[in-house]
Amino acid sequence: MTTITINPVTRIEGHAKITIQVDSKGVVKDARFHVNEFRGFEKFCEGRPMWEMGGITSRICGICPTSHLITSAKAGDAILAVAIPETAGKLRRMITLAQWLQSHALSFFHLSSPDFLLGFDADPAKRNILGLIAHDKEFAKRGIRLRKYGQEIIEVLGTRKIHTPWAVAGGVREPFDPAKRDYLLSWIPEARDTALMALETIKKIHVKFQNDIPNYGNFRSLYVGLVAPDGALEYYDGRLRVMDGAGNVIADKIDPAEYHEHFGEATEDWSYLKFPYYKPFGYPKGMYRVGPLARVNICDYIDTPLAEAERKQFKAIAGEAETVNNSFYYHYARLIEILYSVEKIEALLNDPAIMGQNIRARAMINQRHGVGASEAPRGTLFHDYWVTDDGLLQKVNLVIATAQNNLAMNRTVRQLAMQYLDGTKLSEGILNRIEAGIRCFDPCLSCSTHAFGMMPLHVQVIDEDHRVLSELRR
Amino acid sequence: MKPALLIGLGNTLRGDDGVGIRVAERARTRFPELDVLSVHGLSPELAETVAHYDMLMIVDASMVTDGLRVTDVIPATSGEKIRSHAMSPAGILGLAATLYHRVPRRSVLIEVPAAECDFTDALSPRAAGQIDACLELVGSYLVRS
Numbered sequence: 229m230t231t232i233t234i235n236p237v238t239r240i241e242g243h244a245k246i247t248i249q250v251d252s253k254g255v256v257k258d259a260r261f262h263v264n265e266f267r268g269f270e271k272f273c274e275g276r277p278m279w280e281m282g283g284i285t286s287r288i289c290g291i292c293p294t295s296h297l298i299t300s301a302k303a304g305d306a307i308l309a310v311a312i313p314e315t316a317g318k319l320r321r322m323i324t325l326a327q328w329l330q331s332h333a334l335s336f337f338h339l340s341s342p343d344f345l346l347g348f349d350a351d352p353a354k355r356n357i358l359g360l361i362a363h364d365k366e367f368a369k370r371g372i373r374l375r376k377y378g379q380e381i382i383e384v385l386g387t388r389k390i391h392t393p394w395a396v397a398g399g400v401r402e403p404f405d406p407a408k409r410d411y412l413l414s415w416i417p418e419a420r421d422t423a424l425m426a427l428e429t430i431k432k433i434h435v436k437f438q439n440d441i442p443n444y445g446n447f448r449s450l451y452v453g454l455v456a457p458d459g460a461l462e463y464y465d466g467r468l469r470v471m472d473g474a475g476n477v478i479a480d481k482i483d484p485a486e487y488h489e490h491f492g493e494a495t496e497d498w499s500y501l502k503f504p505y506y507k508p509f510g511y512p513k514g515m516y517r518v519g520p521l522a523r524v525n526i527c528d529y530i531d532t533p534l535a536e537a538e539r540k541q542f543k544a545i546a547g548e549a550e551t552v553n554n555s556f557y558y559h560y561a562r563l564i565e566i567l568y569s570v571e572k573i574e575a576l577l578n579d580p581a582i583m584g585q586n587i588r589a590r591a592m593i594n595q596r597h598g599v600g601a602s603e604a605p606r607g608t609l610f611h612d613y614w615v616t617d618d619g620l621l622q623k624v625n626l627v628i629a630t631a632q633n634n635l636a637m638n639r640t641v642r643q644l645a646m647q648y649l650d651g652t653k654l655s656e657g658i659l660n661r662i663e664a665g666i667r668c669f670d671p672c673l674s675c676s677t678h679a680f681g682m683m684p685l686h687v688q689v690i691d692e693d694h695r696v697l698s699e700l701r702r
Numbered sequence: 703m704k705p706a707l708l709i710g711l712g713n714t715l716r717g718d719d720g721v722g723i724r725v726a727e728r729a730r731t732r733f734p735e736l737d738v739l740s741v742h743g744l745s746p747e748l749a750e751t752v753a754h755y756d757m758l759m760i761v762d763a764s765m766v767t768d769g770l771r772v773t774d775v776i777p778a779t780s781g782e783k784i785r786s787h788a789m790s791p792a793g794i795l796g797l798a799a800t801l802y803h804r805v806p807r808r809s810v811l812i813e814v815p816a817a818e819c820d821f822t823d824a825l826s827p828r829a830a831g832q833i834d835a836c837l838e839l840v841g842s843y844l845v846r847s
Contacts, residue, residue, distance in 0.1 A: 272821040287715045290742025376747040
C-alpha cells in the first residue's frame with residue numbers, strides 16, 4: 229500500500245492534509261481529510277463568566293467571528309431566560325447577514341474563482357488572486373468591494389470589524405446609528421449587481437466544467453439546517469429540519485436546544501475534527517451536510533424575490549430528484565445566499581424597527597443550561613453552555629459547521645481521488661481538483677493563530693515502509 | 703494620501719500571537735496622529751485601505767526571530783506570495799498596486815519575537831518585554847515620515 233500526502237490543503241482556513249492510499253496497482257483504496265491542529269477553546273472557556281463568552285468565542289475565527297458572537301449571545305439569552313427586544317433581534321439578524329456576505333464573498337471570489345476562471349491545470353503561481361486580477365480585474369475588484377460591504381455593516385453595528393463584543397446575552401450593547409442608514413443603503417445597488425454578475429458567472433462555470441462537476445462530492449446524504457416556521461430559508465432563528473438525499477423531510481421542527489438528542493459526535497484517531505452524525509441513522513450512515521447547499525435544499529422557499537427565482541433554477545438542477553446532491557453546487561447556493569443577504573439587508577435597513585432604543589433585556593442567571601444556534605456561513609452553529617448560579621461556565625460544547633460536514637468532505641475527497649488519480653502519478657491539476665473538492669465546503673478549521681510564517685503545500689508519496697518515494701512542494 | 707497606518711495582527715487569546723494587537727492598542731493612545739487597525743489576519747479588502755497611506759507599519763508575532771526585526775515590504779508581483787485566506791504583507795501591497803495603482807511610499811513589517819501561542823490571554827515575558835521597544839521603533843518611523 230502506498231500513501232500520498234497533501235499537506236497542508238491551501239486556500240482554506242486553518243491547517244489540514246489529505247492522504248490517499250493506493251495499492252500496488254495504483255488503485256485508490258481510501259482517502260482521508262485530516263485536521264492537524266487541536267482546538268482548545270472549549271476547555272479555555274471553562275471557569276470564565278458567561279458574560280465574557282461573546283468576546284472569547286468571537287476570537288475563535290478571523291473569518292466568521294460574528295457568527296460565534298451571535299450564537300454565543302443566543303445561548304446567553306437562554307440562560308437568562310429572556311425574550312430579547314424586537315430591535316435587538318433585527319439588528320442581530322442584519323449583522324448575521326453581513327457575516328454571510330463577507331464570508332461568502334471571500335470564498336467565491338478569492339478562494340475558489342481562481343480555479344474556475346483560470347482552470348484547474350493552470351500554473352499554481354498564477355492560479356491565485358493576482359492571477360485572477362490579471363485575468364479579470366473588475367471581477368476581483370467587485371469581490372473585494374462586496375466583502376468590504378459586509379465588513380462595513382459589521383463595523384457600523386459592532387463598532388469594529390472583528391472581535392466585536394456588541395451582541396450580549398439579552399440583546400445588543402449599542403443601538404443603530406440612524407446617520408449610517410443612508411450610507412449602508414447606498415451600497416445596495418452595487419452589491420446586488422455584483423451578486424447577479426457572480427450568478428451569471430457561476431452558470432458559465434457550470435457549462436465550462438460540466439465534465440468535472442459530476443465527480444465533486446456527488447452522493448446522497450442527509451441535509452440539516454434551520455428553517456423558519458413557514459418553511460422559508462432561515463439564518464438566525466427557526467427550527468431544525470433534516471432532509472434526505474431524495475428530498476424527503478425525515479425530521480422537522482426540532483428545537484435546536486435539543487440538538488444533542490438527534491445528533492452525535494464521533495471521533496477518529498487520525499483527525500482532531502469531530503465527526504457529527506444524525507443519531508437515528510447511526511455512525512457513519514448518519515452523514516449529513518450543512519451550509520449553503522443544505523439550506524437552499526431544505527427550505528420550501530426564500531422570502532426575497534430575486535433569490536427565490538434563483539432557488540427555483542437551483543432546484544431544477546436535481547431533475548426528478550428533489551435534492552441537489554452534488555457538492556460543487558455549494559458555490560451556486562452560496563451565491564444565492566449572497567443575493568438573499570443583499571435583499572434582506574436592504575429590507576432591514578428600511579425597517580423602522582431597527583431604530584428602536586430598547587435593545588437589551590436584563591436579567592440574572594435563570595437557567596443553568598443554555599443552547600444557542602444560528603446559521604453561520606458554513607452551516608448550523610451550536611453553542612451549548614452549562615453555568616453555575618453565579619454564571620461561571622462549567623462546561624462548553626461548540627458544534628461548528630465545518631465539523632458537521634466532516635464525513636461528507638471525506639467522502640468527497642475519496643470520490644475525487646478515485647476519479648482523477650492514476651497510480652502514484654501526481655500532477656498539480658489532480659492535487660488541485662482534490663483540494664477544490666474540499667473548498668466546495670469552504671471549511672474553516674482552527675484559524676485562530678497567526679504567527680508570521682506560512683506553510684507551503686507539501687505532497688509526499690510514501691510506500692508501505694513509510695519511505696518517501698517522491699515529494700512535491702509549492 | 704494620509705500620513706501613516708499601523709496594522710496590528712494576531713489573536714489575543716493565543717498567547718504571544720496577540721502581541722501585534724497589544725502593540726496596536728498601545729500605539730493608538732501614544733500616537734494620536736497614527737491611524738491604527740487591529741486585525742486577526744490580512745484579508746484582501748485591506749488593499750484598498752493601505753493604498754491611501756504614505757507609510758505602512760504591520761506588527762506581527764514571529765516564532766523565528768530572537769529580537770525585533772524590521773523588513774521592508776515590497777509589493778508582490780507573483781502569486782506565490784499570496785494566499786487569499788492569510789495574505790502576506792507583500793500580497794496586500796501587490797493587490798493595492800494592481801487594483802488601485804497606489805502603495806505607501808514605505809511599508810515595513812515589524813516582527814516581535816514570540817515564545818508561546820497556546821490558549822491564554824497572557825503574553826510571555828519574551829514578547830511582553832519587546833512592546834516598549836516596538837513602540838519606540840514605531841515612533842521613530844513616524845518622525846522620519
